[in-house]
Amino acid sequence: MHTPPRFGRSLLPLWSLDPAATYLNHGTVGATPLAVLAAQAALRDEIERHPARMLLREITPIGVQGQPGGAGPDGRPRQRLRAAAAAVAPWLGVTGDDLVFVANATTGANAVLSSFRLAAGDEVLVTNRTYGGVARAAAHHAARAGATVCTTALPFPGADAAALVAAVEAALTPRTRLAVLDHVSPETALLMPLAEMAAVCRARGVAVLADGAHAPGAVPVDIPSLGVDFYAANLHKWAFAPRSCAVLWAAPARRDDLHPTVTSWGSGLGWHAEFDWVGTSDPTPYLCAPAGLAFIDEALGGREALWAHNHGLAWRSAERLCERWNLPWLTPRRMVGSMVSVPLPPALGHGAAAATALKDWLLFEHSIEAQILAIDEALWWRISAQAYNDDEDIERVASVIDSRLRGG
Ligand SMILES: Cc1ncc(COP(=O)(O)O)c(C=O)c1O
Structure with missing residues (x-):
């Protein structure tokens, strides 16, 4: 330090x-x-010196065109994306295996909402403070399943944690399957009593998608202690990663049934494989996520x-x-x-x-x-x-x- x-x-x-x-x-x-940005520029230079070697052999062992990814010079597949996840994980109280990178919190939330099995008549709970893009995504995916979105009004200003938890609890019905809850509320900026909110949902058998867009790097985050099912969080805001960079965490029992919104070569090979290769893209924001967090330790x-x-x-x-x-x-x-x-x-x-x-x-x-x-x-x-x-x-x-x- x-x-x-x-x-x-x-x-x-x-x-x-x-x-x-x-x-x-x-x-x-x-x-x-x-x-x-300098770390990212160095990585981009490294990629451009031999794009195929970096993108097809160094980032992830997921192969393209039906072939397994190539090995590194030592004969072992390179896992630089997994290594980056492992470096980020301690900031969130988890291990690298518990995380996948996604382009942004919106993409992470959409992966959950498009994967979550809703049936006609089911309800998804959001709040009047849910980020607009995420609330629209919830409405879109619920409508495709014949489910509905219910919006509960969270008291503001002046509400204490108990009042916020009570508002969520009162809005749960026997049909509620999934609640979308913020860690840091996007408009009011309140650090929400997420663990307490998740607890009332869990007690009623309701899964929780936590939106942590404003949390990593801004406030302490210990995902396991929150008791949520899914946690989507940006690293390109308060964790100083280059745009765009976010992570998605899911409880172990949820991972087999969680899929990115883009299906590619990793389909059917487990959630790392599915999320780690969603087609050719720039991996440098993900690979630089550790540099963003190191900046907090080293420069701040x-x-x-x-x-x-x-x-x-x-x-x-x-x-x-x-x-x-x-x-x-x-x-x-x-x-x-x-x-x-x-x-x-x-x-x-x-x-x-x-x-x-x-x-x-x-x-x-x-x-x-x-x-x-x-x-x-x-x-x-x-x-x-x-x-x-x-x-x-x-x-x-x-x-x-x-x-x-x-x-x-
Ligand atoms: C609570 C919340 N969720 C999601 C988002 C969307 O973030 P992104 O545009 O990086 O996906 C934001 C953006 O500020 C936000 O405040």
Whole structure:
């Protein structure tokens, strides 16, 4: 473990980020560190020196055109994708064999939703906070089976963990087969009581697909302790992997019946084979996932130091901004990780169009990338607190917002 760096703007040179801009939206589109991009460039060079050797013999032993993959110089098949999974796994409390790489959280969720055996009349539970793309995928796959999607409203703001768990429990019916639940809620940014939610589902025989798009690298993740059936998570956000890179975990009993949305040569050969080769693609984001996590240890002083900075900045900002704008701050501290959603003064408007207008104004007039969301019509600012952000970034945005409130 290295000495923790001084977090904030002075770390910007570790990224390509424009120093003239304020980037406060790592949660929506993560910024890849230069060190990770360099590792990816080196890998691409290695591939291009002999593309067939790398892609057909080094990445995975899954053969193409009906032949088993070729062996390495030592006569043994190369398993670089599996080695990358093994390096990522400890961050999630699992082993490499428990993981497969997928292009993104959306792809992982779709693999689960398209594989899960639903029958006519079955129900899939989502919440009013489920990420829109995933909710649409649930509706699509449910409809194909004649099943329906039920949406439960999660209380916000001010709900504690017990109220959130109760909302999920109350929405389960004898027909519910699968619940799609967030680890970190995409709009409210709340660190959800996922293990408790999963427990009430399990008690009713309902499988859980956990959406961890915002979790790895942002908050501690120990998948086995969550008691879920499936866990899909991005590494190209908070885990600093190059785009695009995500993992999918499934409970051992679920793996035989879990298939990627793209079927290829690994079909019928087990879930590693099925997911590890979904046709020719660029494997470098997956192979660089370990470099993204190593960046946290080597350049940022380790996960504890990073999370202390991110969480501290997020929490402090929420408290200060609510005081500044005289708005209630109702979120329990343990439900805040590296992101926080803060209410904005009602005078800024309401609804999705007002959110987009404010977001665009911040970017085009002030070079600020900030995530402005309409949650139940009210405007909220979802702050992504990353290593390169500091109090001055927050103050810059707040004073620009104040100028808009003054009609500036
Ligand atoms: C909760 C949640 N799930 C899924 C996604 C989709 O991620 P991706 O576009 O990388 O698939 C997002 C994106 O921000 C998200 O917030």
